Amino acid sequence: MRPALLLFALTLHAAPEGELHYRQRCAGCHGANALGGERGPAIVSRLAIRNDADLATLLRNGFPAAGMPGTNLSTQEMRDLIAHLRTLRPARDLPETFLDATVMNKGSADMQLLGEDGRLHLLRRRANTWREIHSDQDWPSYNGAYTGNRHTTLTQITTANAHQLQLAWLYTLPTAQRLQVTPVVVGGVMYVTNVNEVHALDAGTGRRIWQYKRARTKGLAGDAASGINRGVAIEGDRLFMVTDHAHLIALNRMTGALLWDSEMADYRQNYGATAAPLVVGDLVISGISGGDEGARGFLDAYRISNGERAWRFWTVPAPGEPLSETWKGKAITHGCATTWLTGTYDPQLDLLYWPTGNPCPDYNGDERLGDNLYSDSVIALNPKTGKLAWYFQYTPHDLHDWDAQQTPMLIDADWEGKPRQLLAHANRNGFFYVLDRTNGKFLRATPFVDKLTWAKQIDANGRPIVNAEATPTPAGVKACPAVEGATNWFSTAFSAKLGLFYVQALEKCTIYKKQPGEWEAGKSYYDGSTERVEGEPGKKVLRALDIKTGRQRWQIEQIGPANSWGGLLSTESGVLFHCDDSGAFIARNAESGTQLWKTETNQTWKASPMTYMLDGKQYVSVAAGGSILSFAVPDK
Numbered sequence: 001m002r003p004a005l006l007l008f009a010l011t012l013h014a015a016p017e018g019e020l021h022y023r024q025r026c027a028g029c030h031g032a033n034a035l036g037g038e039r040g041p042a043i044v045s046r047l048a049i050r051n052d053a054d055l056a057t058l059l060r061n062g063f064p065a066a067g068m069p070g071t072n073l074s075t076q077e078m079r080d081l082i083a084h085l086r087t088l089r090p091a092r093d094l095p096e097t098f099l100d101a102t103v104m105n106k107g108s109a110d111m112q113l114l115g116e117d118g119r120l121h122l123l124r125r126r127a128n129t130w131r132e133i134h135s136d137q138d139w140p141s142y143n144g145a146y147t148g149n150r151h152t153t154l155t156q157i158t159t160a161n162a163h164q165l166q167l168a169w170l171y172t173l174p175t176a177q178r179l180q181v182t183p184v185v186v187g188g189v190m191y192v193t194n195v196n197e198v199h200a201l202d203a204g205t206g207r208r209i210w211q212y213k214r215a216r217t218k219g220l221a222g223d224a225a226s227g228i229n230r231g232v233a234i235e236g237d238r239l240f241m242v243t244d245h246a247h248l249i250a251l252n253r254m255t256g257a258l259l260w261d262s263e264m265a266d267y268r269q270n271y272g273a274t275a276a277p278l279v280v281g282d283l284v285i286s287g288i289s290g291g292d293e294g295a296r297g298f299l300d301a302y303r304i305s306n307g308e309r310a311w312r313f314w315t316v317p318a319p320g321e322p323l324s325e326t327w328k329g330k331a332i333t334h335g336c337a338t339t340w341l342t343g344t345y346d347p348q349l350d351l352l353y354w355p356t357g358n359p360c361p362d363y364n365g366d367e368r369l370g371d372n373l374y375s376d377s378v379i380a381l382n383p384k385t386g387k388l389a390w391y392f393q394y395t396p397h398d399l400h401d402w403d404a405q406q407t408p409m410l411i412d413a414d415w416e417g418k419p420r421q422l423l424a425h426a427n428r429n430g431f432f433y434v435l436d437r438t439n440g441k442f443l444r445a446t447p448f449v450d451k452l453t454w455a456k457q458i459d460a461n462g463r464p465i466v467n468a469e470a471t472p473t474p475a476g477v478k479a480c481p482a483v484e485g486a487t488n489w490f491s492t493a494f495s496a497k498l499g500l501f502y503v504q505a506l507e508k509c510t511i512y513k514k515q516p517g518e519w520e521a522g523k524s525y526y527d528g529s530t531e532r533v534e535g536e537p538g539k540k541v542l543r544a545l546d547i548k549t550g551r552q553r554w555q556i557e558q559i560g561p562a563n564s565w566g567g568l569l570s571t572e573s574g575v576l577f578h579c580d581d582s583g584a585f586i587a588r589n590a591e592s593g594t595q596l597w598k599t600e601t602n603q604t605w606k607a608s609p610m611t612y613m614l615d616g617k618q619y620v621s622v623a624a625g626g627s628i629l630s631f632a633v634p635d636k
Helices: 003-009 016-025 044-049 052-061 075-085 222-226 330-334
Strands: 102-106 110-114 120-126 129-133 135-137 166-172 184-186 189-194 197-202 208-213 233-235 238-242 247-252 258-263 278-280 283-286 298-303 309-314 344-346 351-355 377-381 388-393 409-415 418-426 431-436 442-447 455-458 464-466 477-479 493-495 500-507 510-514 528-532 539-546 552-557 568-571 575-579 584-589 595-600 610-614 617-624 627-632
Touching (some): 102 208, 184 610, 418 500, 493 568, 575 617
Antiparallel strands (some): 102 110, 110 120, 135 610, 197 208, 247 258, 298 309, 377 388, 409 418, 455 464
């Protein structure tokens, strides 16, 4: 601990001077007992989640966004004020079991407590008594499970009652616009993120328990600059998330207190971070963004205990290293192939699967002749060491910005009459791939969009037979799929019961142009541009594919501007939830595609749904605009 902060780490006795400072500077807004006043909210229940140093920083700087000014106090005055704040206690209306707990938040019928045991407790009022509720089934990670299948075994919401779904609660993140987060629920507490902030919510009511926030970083490039964060990873009492400037941080998930902060890369070299990390064993694994800005891609693993880096796997070789021969030209030093989407993991094989991004510059391959490994690939790594087990490249020498950043889904199924461990991947290049995930062997690739002109087919070795006419030129060439891809990072889903793989497809083409250029810090590294094809608007189509053949079982054409990025969720009870291009949130019969229920959100989707069960009730939640919406079938 730094000496300047030492005085705030001590347990202090209240001083009369501290009470005087509070009355003069704070009570006018927050009330004499800190339970709220005319101009400010109650703060007494929020004190426990901040240490003394955090409180001192808040008091000095204020909270301008909420109208709270800073205070100009001497060191001794600050010590006295904080000592007084530590004597304040919330009003007691607790069951005897929780008399020593701190009230984090409270409504007329719900209460969220931090116990002396350091655990969060969720209470509900029934007939003038309080009872503690518990989680029946969590959604503990970005995809819900290591497989990435976005499928739940919960069956309370069915094809028979889905039409009864109603909004159970809504929580709005104050500064958010178009959230991309998938909520994570552990122990009945939901964790949602915006750029550089995380909110802990009671998953049954949406009431906020705590919030962690830091300022956005200036001078970023690419996606990180636009303010994207897709969620958290959790292990035990620790919560992990990335910051916009390529740091990985750990928080106490009960209080939001910062535990450690590890820099993954220098953001001034066009690095950023946006994806939810993944915990495997005693390591937390995180990718990096900057995939259109010339950031050299890598995947990192850090020790959960202290944030020390355990290993790094580079997705672009350095000049002179093995596979550098797949990069002929000077672009190799800023080759991209970043790792900006969460991967999957097979505990039985002990293999980590991570998708990689496009090579840079995006549209001009003159200075990166060759396949450009490991861009546009899935890599299988030993999670303990980061050593490569195998890789498969979907789009060698990509010239259309078709990252392989779609979830590498792990499926166990019969294949040609024998049980097989599969990896299924609906790729941005328009083909649906099935691999053997034990060794990366190519099994099959079939188109899942009609507008596909860049390649004639995928050969027996999994390599595309490319149409040269689709190569970008200075004048511009029309090629399909569009630059957004036949699909993108938003979630796919799979029902083993039905053998169906669900994907949100985009039928669209783009004009691709190339031009000369050089990498620069703080700028994108496209060396070209794209344009819409006049008179050919895109169309989003929800498709159900047979996992064994790749053939389409059914499809739903959506009405909308074809610029939505919403994902899918399937249930064991045969319900498929999807974010429709029109802005609606829809439940369908997973076997037939028949619509069961719809609610209008009037948002452009940028997120994917999830589900969990708390206190005997199943909820389905999704981020829409700047809010989290949670739906359930009402009690009879």
